[in-house]
Amino acid sequence: MAVNATSPVRRGFLPREAFDTLLRALDGAGYDCIGPRVDADAILYREVSAGADLPQGMEETQAPGQYRLRETGTPRCFAWACGPQALKPHLFAPREPLWRSERDSEGRLQFRSTAPEPRPLAVIGVRACDLAALALQDQHFLRAGSTDPYYARRREGLFLVAVNCTHPAATCFCVSTGDGPQAGDDCDLVLDELDDGYAVRAASSKGETIAQQLPLQAVTEAQQAQIDREREAASTAQSRAMPAGNLREHLFNAWEHPRWAQVAERCLSCGNCTSVCPTCFCHQQVDVPTLDGSSATHYREWDSCFTQNHSYIHGITLRPDTRSRYRQWLTHKLGSWHDQYGRSGCVGCGRCLTWCPVGIDITEEVSALLKEAGT
Amino acid sequence: MNASLQVPWQAEVVSRVQETPSVFTLGLKLDDPAAPAPYRFAPGQFNMLYLYGVGEVPVSVVSDPEHDDEIQHTVRAVGRVTHGLEALRPGDRIGLRGPFGRGWPLEAAAGRDLLLVTGGLGCAPVVSVINYVMQRRERFGRLAIVQGVKHMDDLIWRERYEAWSGRPDTEVQLAADVAGSGWNWHVGLVTDLFDRLTMPIDQALVMLCGPEPMMIAAIRRLLELGVTPESIWLSMERNMQCAVGLCGHCQYGKDFLCRQGPVFNYPEISGRLGVKGF
Ligand SMILES: Cc1cc2nc3c(=O)[nH]c(=O)nc-3n(C[C@H](O)[C@H](O)[C@H](O)COP(=O)(O)OP(=O)(O)OC[C@H]3O[C@@H](n4cnc5c(N)ncnc54)[C@H](O)[C@@H]3O)c2cc1C
Numbered sequence: 238m239a240v241n242a243t244s245p246v247r248r249g250f251l252p253r254e255a256f257d258t259l260l261r262a263l264d265g266a267g268y269d270c271i272g273p274r275v276d277a278d279a280i281l282y283r284e285v286s287a288g289a290d291l292p293q294g295m296e297e298t299q300a301p302g303q304y305r306l307r308e309t310g311t312p313r314c315f316a317w318a319c320g321p322q323a324l325k326p327h328l329f330a331p332r333e334p335l336w337r338s339e340r341d342s343e344g345r346l347q348f349r350s351t352a353p354e355p356r357p358l359a360v361i362g363v364r365a366c367d368l369a370a371l372a373l374q375d376q377h378f379l380r381a382g383s384t385d386p387y388y389a390r391r392r393e394g395l396f397l398v399a400v401n402c403t404h405p406a407a408t409c410f411c412v413s414t415g416d417g418p419q420a421g422d423d424c425d426l427v428l429d430e431l432d433d434g435y436a437v438r439a440a441s442s443k444g445e446t447i448a449q450q451l452p453l454q455a456v457t458e459a460q461q462a463q464i465d466r467e468r469e470a471a472s473t474a475q476s477r478a479m480p481a482g483n484l485r486e487h488l489f490n491a492w493e494h495p496r497w498a499q500v501a502e503r504c505l506s507c508g509n510c511t512s513v514c515p516t517c518f519c520h521q522q523v524d525v526p527t528l529d530g531s532s533a534t535h536y537r538e539w540d541s542c543f544t545q546n547h548s549y550i551h552g553i554t555l556r557p558d559t560r561s562r563y564r565q566w567l568t569h570k571l572g573s574w575h576d577q578y579g580r581s582g583c584v585g586c587g588r589c590l591t592w593c594p595v596g597i598d599i600t601e602e603v604s605a606l607l608k609e610a611g612t
Numbered sequence: 613m614n615a616s617l618q619v620p621w622q623a624e625v626v627s628r629v630q631e632t633p634s635v636f637t638l639g640l641k642l643d644d645p646a647a648p649a650p651y652r653f654a655p656g657q658f659n660m661l662y663l664y665g666v667g668e669v670p671v672s673v674v675s676d677p678e679h680d681d682e683i684q685h686t687v688r689a690v691g692r693v694t695h696g697l698e699a700l701r702p703g704d705r706i707g708l709r710g711p712f713g714r715g716w717p718l719e720a721a722a723g724r725d726l727l728l729v730t731g732g733l734g735c736a737p738v739v740s741v742i743n744y745v746m747q748r749r750e751r752f753g754r755l756a757i758v759q760g761v762k763h764m765d766d767l768i769w770r771e772r773y774e775a776w777s778g779r780p781d782t783e784v785q786l787a788a789d790v791a792g793s794g795w796n797w798h799v800g801l802v803t804d805l806f807d808r809l810t811m812p813i814d815q816a817l818v819m820l821c822g823p824e825p826m827m828i829a830a831i832r833r834l835l836e837l838g839v840t841p842e843s844i845w846l847s848m849e850r851n852m853q854c855a856v857g858l859c860g861h862c863q864y865g866k867d868f869l870c871r872q873g874p875v876f877n878y879p880e881i882s883g884r885l886g887v888k889g890f
């Protein structure tokens with residue numbers, strides 16, 4: 238459905254006290270709504286039913302191995318950078334059944350797909366890096382000719398309300414990967430937050446339909462100038478950077494670099510980095526029979542290239558040590574992704590730095606690997 | 613429902629042959645209204661076999677692609693799933709989905725001399741191609757089969773090898789690292805066998821499978837003997853969970869073995885082969 242040519246793409250200002258009209262419009266269109274909420278001392282996507290659920294006045298500080306929320310009294314609800322999880326768990330579920338097999342008394346088996354029939358989901362507060370990661374997961378799970386139905390069904394009903402970042406964390410480096418801090422058009426609505434409300438822009442026809450139901454006012458010149466200033470500040474605030482370009486050759490040439498052993502001395506092989514990374518897609522399958530033996534459910538669940546089983550083939554683990562696992566992770570993420578999906582698998586969200594218990598910093602590891610070229 | 617090949621079909625075990633104390637062949641018949649009829653595959657491709665309540669494993673198809681009344685798999689019992697498969701008898705049901713991956717380059721092989729090299733117990737993918745060629749002998753040039761095993765008792769289908777060696781334009785060379793009485797073949801490495809072939813091998817198309825160190829040693833020797841890298845094809849193994857390019861386990865550098873492999877042309881992977889960590 239194309240945007241009607243006679244109605245210009247809607248852009249306008251939504252006063253903060255009218256925010257609930259957005260939630261009501263989404264609810265009216267049949268969406269379940271999730272958005273940022275404070276939960277377990279972090280900002281996570283949870284069900285929201287009113288603007289009052291949002292983390293107003295909260296900011297966070299992030300550093301390698303550190304995440305702290307604090308009250309600042311700001312009237313804003315989106316004055317924070319990405320929390321531990323992006324969109325990934327809402328599309329590629331951490332654990333989900335793929336099929337069930339039932340066995341009758343004669344041993345005959347019947348297989349049934351358990352592909353979900355989810356209700357359409359709207360996500361409020363999506364960041365530019367999350368959209369970039371979603372585009373990558375789409376490439377992986379929606380490959381032409383072999384679409385994953387479990388992912389596809391959730392993806393189909395997704396409504397994305399992006400918010401441009403004004404408060405990047407010290408761990409963010411999306412500017413250097415070209416993925417942020419401003420959201421592009423791969424979503425439905427884009428918000429710029431100001432103290433008294435939001436500039437709303439429709440980025441899709443679905444977004445347009447919702448925007449039409451909002452009591453939007455004209456964005457004033459002063460508001461626009463403020464938005465521009467904050468966008469500019471967000472873009473220049475990032476101090477970390479991923480070296481530009483395709484690093485594949487450099488990293489594969491550094492296969493025997495001493496740095497891999499050095500990082501392995503610190504890395505716990507815990508796999509936190511892979512579970513918070515919005516683009517990591519590895520999973521394993523497990524079969525769980527019921528106690529009475531009449532049926533079994535076959536699940537897939539997130540797995541990590543940091544585990545022993547990931548590279549197990551009978552009798553041998555091909556990547557037996559942390560050195561080779563960290564190397565697999567990094568050379569895949571920043572190297573092989575270029576061959577597989579036409580770009581790096583890193584969108585600069587910084588999650589793997591923040592949630593690494595020992596604070597390993599991917600940007601630092603990469604620059605070390607590139608600096609002293611390996612032998 | 614099954615378009616994505618992620619959900620198995622029911623298959624019935626219709627035959628079972630014990631090949632050696634730990635190797636057996638199961639003949640399967642798809643027995644599921646949702647299954648494709650006919651089931652089509654190419655030699656070198658594999659299926660995911662599901663043992664009820666336990667799990668799935670990748671296994672090559674060894675039967676002939678044009679005789680789809682029975683889909684055969686030769687399996688060595690090594691672990692949880694394969695030991696369970698070993699206990700199955702005709703009439704039992706399992707799950708099957710497939711076929712997956714890229715098989716042997718049979719079009720490129722037409723009209724050429726073929727050298728088939730297998731080592732250890734990784735023989736199933738190459739056996740599928742031997743069977744295929746034997747059924748269509750006129751389409752191919754000369755055929756040399758070279759198989760090496762650690763111990764002479766590991767050799768399965770010794771009678772078949774002996775029968776094949778009597779066929780026109782076909783030669784067979786076998787080697788065992790360890791052999792006792794009753795072994796009238798070579799004692800030593802598989803790489804020793806190339807020099808014993810009468811067929812000139814520098815023009816042959818080579819298909820290899822087996823443990824990686826054996827394949828690497830064989831390739832090194834083949835290149836010395838004048839075989840071109842482009843004429844060498846090999847079947848690789850990695851952990852597999854999904855077989856449809858999603859789970860990430862079978863990645864071999866940039867390639868997903870279940871999609872781009874398991875059969876590769878040597879130049880496609882020569883930079884990775886034998887490098888620890890891939
Ligand atoms: C493309 C391909 C074709 C194969 N063809 C054959 C064949 O024709 N005949 C045969 O006997 N074996 C074959 N194998 C090996 C066979 O898949 C393993 O022996 C089997 O997975 C072992 O499973 P298990 O549960 O019995 O053993 P466990 O050791 O208990 O294995 C646990 C899990 O590890 C993984 N795993 C273990 N070993 C391997 C392995 N070698 N390769 C891949 N994943 C493994 C599997 O996911 C398995 O479920 C093939 C493997 C691949 C990748």
Ligand code: SF4
Nearest residue numbers: 514583584586587589
């Ligand atoms: S590698 Fe780290 S910074 Fe890059 S996308 Fe994944 S979690 Fe974010």
Ligand code: SF4
Nearest residue numbers: 504505507508510593
């Ligand atoms: S890099 Fe950090 S988060 Fe990742 S496995 Fe190592 S210790 Fe865990």
Ligand code: FES
Nearest residue numbers: 855859860862870
């Ligand atoms: S087996 Fe899952 S990606 Fe190849």
